[in-house]
Amino acid sequence: MMGSIVRLVIGVPIAIAVTFALFMLMRMLIFVPPQEQADVRDDYRFDINPTVEEVNARARDTSIDDVQQVDPPPPPPQVERQASDLPSESLSTIVGSIPEFDAPDLNSGNVSFNISDRNAQPLVRIPPQYPPRAAERGIEGYCLMQFNVSPDGTPIDIVALDCSSSMFERSSIRAVERWRYSPRIVNGVAQTRTGVQTQLDYQLDE
Template structure:
């Protein structure tokens, strides 16, 4: 019931407000507006102005008259002395040249082959003293034999004689670390067989 009463009261009020607003808008639309300001003078803006004429300076190409210069006189001629040719022969002045016997290359004494050489040691590391022999105060001597490869490395190391077997292992290990210049024959590295050496194991006092 209350909603019906609000509808009956609000509808006429909304219609009246709408009519008043519509009437006010018509008055504002049809009312004479204020006159526009008179148009002012036309203003023209020029962005690109005409460039000023530049007068280029022209050099005077006329060449002044050059004064004549008198060249200096030529140097005086020097008389060259002419040496007299020797009348004696060169053998009289210098002396007789010594005569040498020309070597004969036809024989077989001269050889151009590369000289042969035996294996030469480069690096020789001495063996270490065995700790067990050092503790016991044992001294000794070992003889060893080995071969040298064409690359200069010892191989086939073997003990020939040893006063005590305690020195054999260090003897072989030392020889295996040596390095040689290989044996050369006719310019080609060769094997060197049967190289022998000896080691003395002595304790320092």
């Protein structure tokens, strides 16, 4: 305990002296003596009313020469108009008499404006997608499909009647679902077409 007090008493004055010496050293390094500024003065002269030099501008001759008189061109010649003579003979004498004929009797009861009947016609037929498993095995075949065509032209009640392989059935049904038809028309009214059959063939490209 006594040694610590002695070190403290000796060390504090030494630290103060070292700090003061460093402060004086830094002050000497950054001190810059003041320099006398030279008395620089520029002589300026201002003329309040300077003399303006007169400039002799050349006057431009703006006189207009006499314009020669130009005679206008003569007017175009007048074309005489001649009145055509009206024909003295009647039209029937010139082209002949118009034959008489009996007008047809248009009986409204015999005219029908109904749209002609027609069967369902294919509009869009997208080919089926080849089953990947059948393509990998090199299997070819067919699938006979049957379906009905609704009044709006959409295939419904799709059934696979006969397929050479069960791998073709699913892709065939999906293909027919995307087909579109013009519906069956009877007496101008769209109706359902039943029993439509078609065969889808599956063949690999060589």
